[in-house]
Amino acid sequence: MTRNVWKNMRTLLVWIMGLILFYATGSSELGEGWYIPGSFFILLSYGVMCVGIFIYYGKGARAT
Amino acid sequence: MIEDQLEDKSASTSLDPVNTSGKMVKIKKPMAKKPSLLDRAKSARMSAKTLDTARRRQIRCQISVSTHGLPTHSRTRNCHANIPWYLKPAVPAFFNLLNSAMRCASLVFVAASVAEMLISGMELVLSVCATRLVRGRKITCVRWVGVSAVTLGIILVGVFDTNNVADGETNDGSTVNKQIIGILLILGQSVMSVIQDLTEELFMQETAFPPALLVGMEGAYGIVIAIILYFPIAPLLGENPSDVASSLSSKDNVIGLAIGWTLLVTVTGIFNIAATAVTAL
Numbered sequence: 194m195t196r197n198v199w200k201n202m203r204t205l206l207v208w209i210m211g212l213i214l215f216y217a218t219g220s221s222e223l224g225e226g227w228y229i230p231g232s233f234f235i236l237l238s239y240g241v242m243c244v245g246i247f248i249y250y251g252k253g254a255r256a257t
Numbered sequence: 258m259i260e261d262q263l264e265d266k267s268a269s270t271s272l273d274p275v276n277t278s279g280k281m282v283k284i285k286k287p288m289a290k291k292p293s294l295l296d297r298a299k300s301a302r303m304s305a306k307t308l309d310t311a312r313r314r315q316i317r318c319q320i321s322v323s324t325h326g327l328p329t330h331s332r333t334r335n336c337h338a339n340i341p342w343y344l345k346p347a348v349p350a351f352f353n354l355l356n357s358a359m360r361c362a363s364l365v366f367v368a369a370s371v372a373e374m375l376i377s378g379m380e381l382v383l384s385v386c387a388t389r390l391v392r393g394r395k396i397t398c399v400r401w402v403g404v405s406a407v408t409l410g411i412i413l414v415g416v417f418d419t420n421n422v423a424d425g426e427t428n429d430g431s432t433v434n435k436q437i438i439g440i441l442l443i444l445g446q447s448v449m450s451v452i453q454d455l456t457e458e459l460f461m462q463e464t465a466f467p468p469a470l471l472v473g474m475e476g477a478y479g480i481v482i483a484i485i486l487y488f489p490i491a492p493l494l495g496e497n498p499s500d501v502a503s504s505l506s507s508k509d510n511v512i513g514l515a516i517g518w519t520l521l522v523t524v525t526g527i528f529n530i531a532a533t534a535v536t537a538l
Contacts, residue, residue: 201377208370225368231421235371235414242378242410249381249403 197250201243337459345460346474347482352453353475354482359446366439371418375440378411379447387451392458415440 214224337345363372385404388394396404422436457475460466491498504510 204370204373204377207373211368211370225370228421231417231424234417235374235421238410238413238417239374240410241413242374242407245403245406245408245410246377246381247403248406249385249400252399252403 198243198247201246204239337456337464342464342466343474345464345466346471347478349453349456349460349471350475350478351482352449352456354479354486356446356449356453359442359449363439363442363446366435367443368418371414372439372443374414375411375443376447378407378414379444380450382408382411383447383451384454387455391455 208225211224212227215221215226216224218224340348360372360376367375382404385396385400389396419433419436419440423433457471460471461468488498491501505514
């Protein structure tokens with residue numbers, strides 16, 4: 194369960210690296226920027242997805 | 258009743274297959290006391306009851322006793338029976354190739370972070386649905402709640418990211434159409450990944466294919482299929498195979514690739530094994 198949940202943190206790492214690349218190089222070709230409010234909404238949606246993954250692997254696995 | 262009669266017959270006479278002459282000889286056994294009509298009726302009723310209970314238990318077992326929620330009688334036993342064992346790894350290898358190609362292509366149209374989110378979510382949802390429909394695996398209600406939340410998350414991420422692109426906020430020149438193509442490619446790669454996982458699971462669980470052999474043969478088949486497909490497809494994508502071959506023949510490139518690739522595979526492998534060892538406790 195732990196691994197399956199933490200594996201999804203890779204997405205967060207990819208996002209952080211993309212942001213660092215974008216703001217460090219200033220190039221739109223590399224990485225991705227943080228947009229307000231769009232990026233906040235995406236972060237919130239990602240949170241919903243993480244909750245679902247936690248329920249599936251955490252509580253769902255214990256229920257079987 | 259039939260079973261009782263058969264038992265009675267076998268009790269009275271039986272065949273002894275091993276004897277000195279090598280012929281089948283009937284051996285007579287002492288007959289039991291003949292039961293009355295009432296006793297027979299009672300035992301018949303009892304045996305019918307016992308048989309009924311046993312059948313019910315058997316049916317209940319078929320539903321509840323399983324491996325990771327799988328029914329005891331496989332629905333997919335016949336679908337891979339005609340494939341020779343040495344060709345079995347080619348099936349997941351082919352789907353793995355399609356999955357990787359679509360994943361790489363999707364990154365041209367969609368931001369890496371959004372692609373990662375959609376891939377991890379879609380793979381979970383699709384694999385749960387596929388394993389339920391194809392293999393009949395039992396999924397608990399709590400898990401369905403989790404799957405529903407993940408589905409909601411996927412839809413929200415897709416909608417908000419497409420809105421971002423439509424507003425022109427991403428500034429990377431991509432249009433909504435490109436975004437939709439990217440999302441469709443991610444959906445395709447998730448479907449391919451689920452088929453790959455399902456076939457691997459089928460071969461390992463139902464034909465007892467050794468996992469290490471499956472992984473090794475899958476890799477070998479993957480290389481062969483990729484090389485065969487590369488030459489006709491690369492020119493269609495504007496890539497010249499002879500240019501790639503000449504750049505690979507450069508000594509510096511080969512050394513850099515060899516060192517980099519070996520390091521990447523080794524480090525990833527070590528981290529993967531270590532992570533499994535730590536979290537599988």
